[in-house]
Amino acid sequence: MRDSVGASPVRRFDVGEEVVVRYLTRVGSGVGMTWPYRVVRDDEELVALYIPTGSTFMRWHTPEPGRRELVEGEWRRDVLRLMYPEKAYSIWLFWEGEGRPFTTYYVNFEEPYRRTAVGFDTNDHTLDIVVAPDLSWRWKDREEFEALVSGGTFSSEFGASVETAAAEVVQLIESAQEPFSGVWPQWFPPEDWTKPVLHPHWQDEPPVVWEKRDWAYPRSHPTR
Numbered sequence: 001m002r003d004s005v006g007a008s009p010v011r012r013f014d015v016g017e018e019v020v021v022r023y024l025t026r027v028g029s030g031v032g033m034t035w036p037y038r039v040v041r042d043d044e045e046l047v048a049l050y051i052p053t054g055s056t057f058m059r060w061h062t063p064e065p066g067r068r069e070l071v072e073g074e075w076r077r078d079v080l081r082l083m084y085p086e087k088a089y090s091i092w093l094f095w096e097g098e099g100r101p102f103t104t105y106y107v108n109f110e111e112p113y114r115r116t117a118v119g120f121d122t123n124d125h126t127l128d129i130v131v132a133p134d135l136s137w138r139w140k141d142r143e144e145f146e147a148l149v150s151g152g153t154f155s156s157e158f159g160a161s162v163e164t165a166a167a168e169v170v171q172l173i174e175s176a177q178e179p180f181s182g183v184w185p186q187w188f189p190p191e192d193w194t195k196p197v198l199h200p201h202w203q204d205e206p207p208v209v210w211e212k213r214d215w216a217y218p219r220s221h222p223t224r
């Protein structure tokens with residue numbers, strides 16, 4: 001593990017500790033959408049993070065075409081985010097609505113996470129899978145993902161790697177393997193957990209860029 005990023009050491013986080021998950025922009029070293037979470041579990045197999053309804057997160061707002069800025073938003077569901085070392089996806093569980101029923105597993109394809117002093121850095125890869133509690137599933141934003149590959153924003157090799165990761169997850173879903181085994185939907189947060197808040201350094205802590213970024217997003221680096 002790296003010794004340090006910024007002023008604070010990079011380490012595993014304690015249960016209940018507040019962290020931030022940041023999406024880094026594909027170009028430059030910008031910090032984009034960012035969420036506060038509480039740590040449910042952080043070990044060599046799994047990082048599990050929780051954000052409840054009503055938490056404040058940072059989202060993109062487009063005041064006019066061609067310009068965007070980060071603004072505060074209100075998070076609208078209870079979400080447990082499961083992240084696995086070196087995996088190009090995370091799996092989210094949604095509880096939402098009256099009585100807080102478990103409604104959805106959501107597979108988010110994304111950069112494998114990197115640790116920072118205040119949490120984790122990643123970035124979204126557009127493709128998702130929406131999985132019902134009975135494990136029936138459908139693609140989300142597949143056409144948009146395929147357009148990014150055919151248009152060259154994503155390299156074809158990288159696009160193929162996302163498809164490989166997707167096939168791996170579909171196999172987990174269709175064979176009802178962890179985390180689609182029916183245990184996690186019964187999880188609930190400790191009663192004394194308050195809403196997590198964004199770390200004061202959520203935007204300042206140096207980003208930890210994905211080492212495969214130039215390979216994955218060639219259009220963002222025309223000189224390479």
Ligand SMILES: [Mg+2]
Binds near residue numbers: 108125126128
């Ligand atoms: Mg996504």
